[in-house]
Amino acid sequence: MTPHDHAAPISLLAPDEPPAVTIERANGASAFVLLVDHAGNRLPRALGSLGLTDADLLRHIAWDIGALATARIMSSLLDAPMVAQTYSRLAIDCNRDPSWESAMPEISEHTTIPGNIGVTAQQRAARRDAIFLPYHTAIRALIDARNTRPTVLVAVHSFTPEYKSFRRPWHCGVLYNHNPALALPLLELLRAEPGLEVGDNEPYSITDDSDYTIPEHGERRGLPHIELEIRQDLIEHNAGQRAWAERIARLLPIACTKAGIAH
Numbered sequence: 001m002t003p004h005d006h007a008a009p010i011s012l013l014a015p016d017e018p019p020a021v022t023i024e025r026a027n028g029a030s031a032f033v034l035l036v037d038h039a040g041n042r043l044p045r046a047l048g049s050l051g052l053t054d055a056d057l058l059r060h061i062a063w064d065i066g067a068l069a070t071a072r073i074m075s076s077l078l079d080a081p082m083v084a085q086t087y088s089r090l091a092i093d094c095n096r097d098p099s100w101e102s103a104m105p106e107i108s109e110h111t112t113i114p115g116n117i118g119v120t121a122q123q124r125a126a127r128r129d130a131i132f133l134p135y136h137t138a139i140r141a142l143i144d145a146r147n148t149r150p151t152v153l154v155a156v157h158s159f160t161p162e163y164k165s166f167r168r169p170w171h172c173g174v175l176y177n178h179n180p181a182l183a184l185p186l187l188e189l190l191r192a193e194p195g196l197e198v199g200d201n202e203p204y205s206i207t208d209d210s211d212y213t214i215p216e217h218g219e220r221r222g223l224p225h226i227e228l229e230i231r232q233d234l235i236e237h238n239a240g241q242r243a244w245a246e247r248i249a250r251l252l253p254i255a256c257t258k259a260g261i262a263h
């Protein structure tokens, strides 16, 4: 019997489980607001292990390794608010519209996610209500509370060095879609750093059909934004996390100035 044989609970998260959202430095002085969609690899107890091993839940399929730790250091260096998701993207991917199949993938890279097969509409709604909605409501509220203060959204992600047998050559990537205003100067600055291979909309690009966070909170609200991807092996450990956080915290304000974006 799997957890899905039971009727969906009223709330997916028990009262003693951690909240879906972590907010740090909500009143930080910075214009930058850091968003970490794939910060955590925790699963709600009600979902069990989704049929995966502990080892699988430590892999990139479950979360963005190193992203939260790096964003935390950036938050501290910039005095920037940070909003991070606690639960694994395998429970519900908070950078997807919940109605999309990819929000609760049945297969991630080469791994079948047994607990995501045959999920009912009610179970999907329970995951959305417990995890996705509180996260995006918190982001919306934090931005609303800033009122007229300059706000620049920075989504922080990490990517696996190898995907489906392809060795990715980039150290980091700058992602954008309809508004490249901040992306292009940041891309140029990163490419000027010694020894860096920087992806231009690589290893992913933002699209209207594959992303939620930047389209929803950045593009729709007309706020300057950037999505960053950093290769996981570079930010697995503290020294790399600190080095990358320092680099991004140093370059972001310069990129804004070059783009004429208030910060």
Ligand SMILES: [Zn+2]
Binding pocket: 037, 038, 064, 156, 157, 158
């Ligand atoms: Zn991610």
